[in-house]
Amino acid sequence: MRSATPHNDPQRVIQWGMVGAGRIARRFAQGLAYVPDAQLSAIWSRRAEPAQALAAEFGGEACADFEALLASGIDALYIATVQDSHADYAIAALQAGLHVLCEKPATINRPQLERVLDAARTAERLFMEAMKPPFYPLYRKLRAHLSAEPIGDVGLVRAGCSVPGVPHDHPSLSFEHAGGALLDIGIYEMFLAVDWLGAPREVQTLGRLGETGVDTFASLNSLHERGMAQLFCGLDLHGKGDALLMGKAGHVTIHEPWWNPSRATIRYADGRVAELDEPFEGGGLNYETAHFCELIRAGEMESPLMPHSKSLQMIAMADAARVALGLRFAGE
Template sequence: MLGCANIAWRRTLPAFAESSTATVVAAASRDPHKAERFAVRFGCAPVVGYSALLEREDVDAVYLPLPTGLHARWAADALRAGKHVLAEKPLATTASEATELISLAEQRDLVLMENRMFSYHTQHEEVRKLVANGELGELRTLHATMTIPPLPEDDPRYRAELGGGALLDVGFYPLHAALLLLTEPLEVLGADLHRHPERGVDVRGAVLLRDANGVTAHLTFGIEHSYRAAYELSGSQARLVLERAFTPPPSWQPVLRIEAQDRSECRTLPASPQFLNSVNAFTAAVLDRTRPRDHLRTTLRGLELMDTVRAYDHKGRS
């Protein structure tokens, strides 16, 4: 692990430790105390400095939970050092950065993946089957939202130079929900980003999309709100609501709420460890020497949409 981030401590390193196909070898930080803290908990070696980790011959792959603005540099360095890479979402800050990383991974015959963990939860496949079976009728709209409470003052997501802002962080989820549930190509019809007057990063936003079948998607996100992570699909006959859609704990049993004119139904689904599922997908790709091309196409498409949202917002303000 390269970078001792909170998400690694709470969710991803426990998933790696639980996986039967990976061993946590080392945890690197610029702060020796942080490295030691992770090393004690996960039974691995503490490493001071990121470059020192990449020099270790006992490391096959690197998990990279650094701030988004540092992903491109350190993912590239890890690939050049011959390491497979699982980077926290999003893979990069722009589509051009991601394209360069994908090309480098192809050249080195290495696995590169984005930790798009929510998409590995089985609840979304159940939703896709329900829609495909026509239980909602013809699909009309998607509403998706991801909002979290204000962050600590020193949080990297408030720093523009570290790839901060709501769009790259929580905006990732509703955008990728649209990519998961709707039909490409997706077209950006409108976008608005509200920037913090002092920090220079967007703290909330909204996006309007249209898919290839004319289905519209209204996406909202923010980092100074009450918590919500949900989406709603409306069809010609019924609508579906899924709460805790993006960040459920491993023991959470999702509930699909389906509402029609003359009935309301709740379907409880099995729990699904999405972080472990994501980790296992990565290790399977490494062990099988398979190229996750579909995964990376979605990664790149998500960043292209984010680029378009920023350009659309900038144009609207100029």
């Protein structure tokens, strides 16, 4: 989709603003050093000190409030806050004429995401959920390899990760901030399922809620347009983070951590084995950011690698899983 006004100079420096100053914000700022013709110009966070510290380290202005950030002359906004605030920040930025790259999950439910996408269409600005795996060199190399030497249509995706020991006061365990394993971790696995298998048709979920009221473990079986997925995510068990793609002529293992992919093994039914090894640089967020900058310069409103349809399909899976677990956040 092409509607936004393109920047005619292909080398024009894209000026970035950032809302939020936590760990993922720091990784984004670090990654910008690996993105050609892009720089951090402005930062705002509810807590002034972390924003000032990031500005001092990476450059840019620490803004006094969110409105000042929107008016700071930036081209694009990266949203790096807790997920219950994503929709409000995204809509405000789009209405202010900015392009928006929003950390995953883009919103906490599908109705919120539909409102964000409506705002993007109305403003004719680019919006993309910051789902990093498809932009990594390994993932792209795997796609190219399977196109040239296929394993047949992928009919099963199996993936999961569970990380125990999360501090009790961490946003991942916060009901107020719409935390939980499904939205914090499972959204990655949901991406992998829809990326290879298409839109979900049915989602079956078992899981449990923890002391704070959010899901601490969930296991999903899902039926898609082109196959089935077996997914898990958790905050109270330790589980391996690799992924499996199965076709009639072979299978692929994306080695852990599959969401920061650097190695994959393809085993063919005829006995052939192919090993892919593709290291990444800059922490990994730089690849999605570089892609986003290219889209801005081209005047695009949607990414072909991370289109709005995938975000809608992913959050629909999360919605269905939360319904099965009886988990509803404030205002839903």
